[in-house]
Amino acid sequence: MQGKKISVLLIGVILLMAACSSGDKGQAVPKVVPVMADTVMQRAVPVEIRAIGNVQAYSTVTIKSMVAGEISQVHFTEGQEVRRGAPLFTIDPRPLEAALKQAQANLARDQALANNAKVDAKRYEALMAKQAIARQQYDQVRTNATALEALVHVDEAAVDNAKIQLGYCFIHSPLDGRTGNILVKRGNVIKANDTELLTINQIIPISVAFAVPEQSLPEIKKYMARGMLKVEALPPNDTRGAERGVLTFIDNAIDKATGTILLKGTFANKGRRLWPGQFVDVVLRLTTQPDAIIVPSQAVQTSQSGQYVFVIKPDLTVEVRTVLVNRTINNQSIIDKGLKAGDRVVTDGQLQLVPGAKVEIKGSLSTPEKGS
Known part of the structure; x- marks a missing residue:
């Protein structure tokens, strides 16, 4: 009789412990976890x-003067957009205009001397044919004519150079672009190929x-x-x-x-x-x-064993799915392995989840106000 009482008492204790254990588990794991979820999409994405x-x-040019002189005019304002060939600066041209006139005068003088020497050479050639003059005298006249002709070429080159130098007084834009700060103002005297006047950016x-x-x-x-x-x-x-x-x-x-x-x-x-x-x-x-597989990047979680997502099954329970992420673009993760189009993944509320937990979908990241 006493043994039966002890057995009954033990069974009661076991049942009480089982009830307490069941109650503790109910408090640790919620029956339904509210989450946000999105559907896995498949579409073309850029790489x-x-x-x-x-x-x-695109191109930058620093403007310098090729001649020395005073800046007499500035033809633009700072920050102005200019076209190729537009005038920028004028260096006082008067000294170089005078140099050009001098070179042209030298050319005219030497051309006259050369023409006269040619006439003399022809005259002495005729006298030489009649043996009226010595050969040495004829050679001297002919050499003089040749030298004067060469001097004319030198003068022509000097005129061309003077024209080029005079042209350098008028500085034009070499490209279409926008002017910067004017580094040297009107009235300043500059050296040739020394001072930066301006920078133009295309x-x-x-x-x-x-x-x-x-x-x-x-x-x-x-x-x-x-x-x-x-x-x-x-x-x-x-x-x-x-x-x-x-x-x-x-x-x-x-x-x-x-x-x-x-x-x-x-x-x-x-x-x-x-x-x-x-x-x-x-x-x-x-x-x-x-046909890339895309999920919101918030759905992808990281653990020591790799990256994973919580996938919602048709019965509204979740399972852990290991995924391989290729890259992330604009908060969208491109998945190479682990998901397929149409899967539903948890995007918020993962901290409360364990495999097999039941969830209630409150909305999605794109439309959080709608439930499922």
């Missing part, structure tokens, strides 16, 4: 390389220089061989979208210090949104990847 670029003038078109890791070079060369690669440049704090251009330059050596290769894109820049010296976000588009 891109992103970098920070620096805008550079900004239409314009270049953007950027560096990418050397590991990207084979892919860039591969796709560039198939055609021109498109480049986008987005100025900071600009909501009008990116400027579009093409890749036009790959440097001939990799920078050993940084392990990068320098590239340049050329942009039409008709709206003048890109400015020399400006830093921009650059996107180099290599190709388009068809």
Whole structure:
């Protein structure tokens, strides 16, 4: 009788412990976890390389004077856009105009002497034929005529040089571009080929220089061989979208210090949104990847064993799925392995989840106000 009482007492204790254990588990694991979820999409996505670029003038020219003199006129204002051939500066031309006139006078004098020497040479040639003069006398006259003819050529070269020097007094723009600060004002006297007067930057078109890791070079060369690669440049704090251009330059050596290769894109820049010296976000588009598997990057979690996502099954329970992420673009992860189009993945609320947990979908990142 006493043994039966002890058995009954033991069974009661076991049942009480089981009830307490069951109650503790109910408190640790919620029955339903509210989460945000999105559907795995499949679509074509661009294969891109992103970098920070620096805008550079397509061409830069520093203006100097080829002759010495006083700056008598400035034909533009600072910051003005000028066309090729537009007048910029005038150096006082009067000294060089006088030098040109002197050279022309020397030419006229020596031409007259040379013409007279030719006549004398013909006259002495006739006398020589009649043996009326000595041979030595004839040779002297002929040599004098030849020397005067050579002197005329020297004078002609001097006139040409004087014209060139006079032309240097009128400085014109060698390209279409935008003028910078005037470094030497009107009235200053300058030396020949010494003082910088002005810098002109060509900004239409314009270049953007950027560096990418050397590991990207084979892919860039591969796709560039198939055609021109498109480049986008987005100025900071600009909501009008990116400027579009093409890749036009790959440097001939990799920078050993940084392990990068320098590239340049050329942009039409008709709206003048890109400015020399400006830093921009650059996107180099290599190709388009068809049928890529895409999920919001918030869905991808990281553990010691790799990256994973919580996939919601039809019965609204979750399972852990290991994934292989190729790259992330604009908060969208491109998945190479582990998911298929149509899968639903948890994008918020993962901290409360364990495999097999039941969830309630409150919405998605794209439409959080809608439930499922």
